[in-house]
Amino acid sequence: MTRPAPHGVTTRLPAADWEEGLVTGNGRQGVLAHSVQTQVRLTLSHERLFWPLEEPLPAPHTAPALAQLRALLRSGAPQAAAERVVELARAQHPGYARTRWIDPLTGAGTLTFTPAAPAWGSLVRHCDHGSAVVREELPCGLRSEVFVSRADDVVVLRLSAADGVDGTLGLGPIPGTPPTPADTVLTADGDTLALRTAFPRPWPTTPSGYTLTCRITAPGARVEQRGPGRLRISGAEHVLVLARTTPAPSRGPDGFGAALDALDPDFAALLDRHTPRHADLVGRARIRLTPAGQAARPPATGEELLAAGPSPHLTERLVQAGHYAVVCATGERPPTLQGVWSGTHSPPWSSGYTLDGNLASAVAALHPLGAPELMLPVFDLVESLVDDFTDNARRLYGCRGVLVPAHVSTHGRHNHFGPTWCLTLWTAGAAWLARLYWDHYSHTRDTGFLRERALPFLRAAAEFYEDFLTDDGFVPSYSPENTPADSDSQACANATMDVAAVRDLVRNLLRAHRVLGLPGARRWAALGARLPGYRVSPAGELAEWASGAGGLAQTDRHAHRHASHLFPFWYEGDPAFADPRLRAAAVRAVRARLAWWRSAESDEMAFGLVQLGLAAAHLGLAGEAHETLELMATRYWRPTLVSTHNRGALFNTDLCGGFPAVVAAMLLRSREGGVDLLPALPAAWPEGEAHGLCGRGGVVVEHLEWADGRMRARLSAREPVRVRVGLPDGTARAVGLAPGRTGEVAAPLTPRP
Structure with missing residues (x-):
């Protein structure tokens, strides 16, 4: 018998800051509800609101020096190769004199309501995952209800109290100093609050600014202006606020300023139009792990759930909460590191799209949980940046095809790298994205998508490797963020991730040609024949570096947060691992990396456990896969049931997608022609x-x-x-x-x- 799942999370803890907010969103716009006992606080955001900070530069022109870089690696001088890339970049453009980041995701503004007669006492905050309505009740009896409509693309806020609503409604910029000075104007005019910001140095690929407009309806109230961005409201039956953030120039039908007058200020009617669309996306797949005999147990608060420790009940609640957050964070673009939410001008890693692990984790459950249309924004993002990816391949390596950087937001140019984090040497990004394209076809059977979108990208990815591969494989190479134990540099040769991702790309190209009945497959088979094989380390594990080059030995370092060499087991699997020796080596590699995750040293980058959990599930290691879930569940969630990047710190949505994906992988393993x-x-x-x-x-x-x-x-x-x-x-x-x-x-x- 199916036990009705508790749809949401309740917490009685006031929010110390925006990172402890309950979340709601429609993908394009987001709201962080982080109220305290004496004030309602809502931080609003928009998926395209990246602050133009770092001028896009051409990727460094290192192609003429490629032979030199390869010679340094082959002679056993990987750090010299990494430093040479930086030297060349700095000689070509003064902007490379420092490490360059992507443009950061920033919040649009904070909407507050301060009751005229605040009180201290119990605060109740609740997020309903089925409707995406966040409700907060202050000790004075004031109730706030907010959601972001998928039907009308508007933030809808209702304030109510038994004795009417009295207080001050305020709108202002998010706290902190903007990364560059901006022209910001706050206005309060009758029934409207507005915040208009003009960016000082927009790029062709960024907004020139944005407007956050709030239209207020307060039946029976006296409304007085109390300065820029502030309205005093007295005696209202209730207050309804319709808000919308509009980047400029507008990408929507309303134009700059986001006219809201056409919407009926009726909370129930707006919610009725929104709820079916949201509920459909979050409700297509359901998982119950709690024994049916425990169905009568009342729902716990988020803090009580987490304090109780790992359990099947906690696991199923985190599946629901994580999938909810990813659905709310997926609009015209996929989730950033922080989904669609930001309450700061300087988020960690600028909170863009990190393509060497984070984004893949955030979207990992969308296909298994039956929301394939939410993968389309990934491909929309990729295809909007293909010209930059093509330029990266040509400038960095003199190759055709596409080269995908690790970090992107407002452009796709390869600008972020350094002598330690030598990210220009990572070439697996396009092959990894190609797997997401193939998976979309494989789950949906949409041959139009395969022909018109997937196959062109797969071909472009493969063209790069046709030109880039040498007789001794991938030189240079990079296994995300790890350094071989016998080396002083992350620069390397033949990272197993490169080998596995391109082997996967070749298989999918061959299958695409068969499905579509197209000639030309021999070309891709020839590429596959040039790839290095996998290597088993002297200790018996699948090695993270398939082979060296010249003077590079490259021994394993298991004390690391990434598990990139386990790429073969995150999706369908590589037929090569039908070999019992290779399969046993993969099992040993999972166990070696998991041993490190048990330690106190393993603190940051929760999605590394997702990588490990997916591999364990694919290999049938139930105990190990379950242990990764327990580590994720007990370290990386706040009482709001929104995940963090580090233990108890840094608002981050990678795990929101990755945790449900591991659970789904433990219940269903699939490939073309078969499921387990x-x-x-x-x-x-x-x-x-x-x-x-x-x-x-x-x-x-x-x-x-x-x-x-x-x-x-x-x-x-x-x-x-x-x-x-x-x-x-x-x-x-x-x-x-x-x-x-x-x-x-x-x-x-x-x-x-």
């Missing part, structure tokens, strides 16, 4: 059920349940297909599926330790 049910079911989950999980090959697990030593499932597919269904007892069945025709399977249950 409960491939990594831990003993800690003796019973449960899932609905709507989606797999590659267009397979949908409509219903999956397990209890009392048995499992049964009902499957369907998006197109006619015959699927090999692996069962948890080690057997398999071939099942014919099609739209409107389901198949059912059942088997004994064998939970893993």
